Amino acid sequence: MTAVLSTQTGLHPRPFLKWAGGKGRLLGQYEPFLPTAIDTYYEPFLGGGAVFFHLAGRMQRAVLGDINPELVNVYCYVRDQVESLLLHLWEHQRRHSVDYYYQVRQQHNLRSPLERAARLIYLNKTCYNGLYRENSQGHFNVPIGKYKSPNICDPLLLRAASAALQKAEIRTFSFETLLSRSLSSRDFVYFDPPYHPISPTSSFTSYSRYGFSRDDQQALAHVFSTLAARGQRVMLSNSDCEFIRDLYQGFNLQPILAARAINSRAGQRGKIGELLVTFP
Structure with missing residues (x-):
């Protein structure tokens, strides 16, 4: 088996999102x-x-x-601007709380594609069971999960990806x-x-x-x-x-x-x- 190793992180790349049916x-x-x-x-x-x-x-x-x-x-954004993405994720991690989660979940019309990318990762790391689900309007609608210390910003994982x-x-x-x-x-x-x-x-x-x-x-x-x-x-x-x-x-x-x-x-x-x- 041939494996790829990130020269930036020393880690083998793996998924940075939890996804229904992940392999x-x-x-x-x-x-x-x-x-x-x-x-x-x-x-x-x-x-x-x-x-x-x-x-x-x-x-x-x-x-x-x-x-x-x-x-x-x-x-x-993970491919092209991972360092900028990490800065946004650090901010999400710093501010994370129940109230903050639902505030971010309601941000359906963010214009910045970078902010939208960070929002999706944040919600994925903190929502119930890591489930991504949209309603008929395309709005993310999963409740918050019961995580004590979710790992919202993982620089090594994202840089390897x-x-x-x-x-x-x-x-x-x-x-x-x-x-x-x-x-x-x-x-x-x-x-x-x-x-x-x-x-x-x-x-x-x-x-x-x-x-x-x-x-x-x-x-x-x-x-x-x-x-x-x-x-x-x-x-x-x-x-x-x-x-x-x-x-x-x-x-x-x-x-x-x-x-x-x-x-x-x-x-x-x-x-x-x-x-x-x-x-x-």
Whole structure:
């Protein structure tokens, strides 16, 4: 395995956001299915970026994105202006309290993209369970978490992430646009969409106002199949259920055992089956 080490921090890069469905704890199960060398890495559902950071030392460049512009904005500032971002996070850490949290949460119309990036990281580090969720107006609406001393500003973590992101193009785009890209056989595409619900009570399939419907899952399966038919290396994770298995029949289906990290009931945060779809 090839790893990347930040010369600025001495740390291997890892996610700086806690994200629903984050893959940090699953990388050991994913490793047998990951390439050892990549020209360009594509990830259109970026989230916490665990797979990107894990593979950063194996790729020449990356194209990272998400349909959520606020998440894309955060990654751009971590890449391009991490020291300025750290100054804002230090201020958030100094002023943190229950009242301050809800004051910041109400700041829906900040004009400065740097302030918006710092706000998202601050809320992510202090909200309930690290959950990112938006209402239909696109406003963050998660209550404060019960943390005694949240680590809001982590210079070593953010500088290591910034170093890894120097090789990445980061922008807002949807997964369908990959069909118009000229990918080579040495590129690698990883899809980590909002998971299809496996029961009526597991309906959290999106973290933003945009949602991800059954039709979206079918459109994604079409993109995956089209890229695979072109001989390109693709991998996808999703919930292990009949609907997803039917969508990807004919591909390599690998069951994955994952911990359910985000659930409103602590007693239901156990192990859950997920599915890894690979080609070739």
